[in-house]
Amino acid sequence: MRHSKGYRCRSRKLLRKHPRKRGMSGLSRLLYEYDVGDKVHIDISPEDIERAPHRRYQGKVGEIMEIRGKAYVIRVMVGNKEKKIITTKYHIKPYKSA
Secondary structure, three states, rough: OOOOOOEEEEEEEOOOOOOHHHOOOOOOOHOOOOOOOEEEEEEEOOOHHHHHOOOOOOOOEEEEEEOOOOOEEEEEEOOEEEEEEOOOHHEEEEEEOO
């Protein structure tokens, strides 16, 4: 039988929490205000998996293009292509450059 290659294929480690970090995350992640043009770090949270971006974007840095209700449209470069990702605050963090 062929191996399934679904949308969440090979994401078991990505979509789980470490035992000491289980439960709901803190409110600071949800109360942070983002503006258009801010850089963000995509970090998929297993709490709200329905609105999570694809696992290929885990760890990428993007720029907020627009705000759509409670969601954000984020521009991410993948190679030479520009991709638009629509996700919520659960899956983004503010980007802090070194």
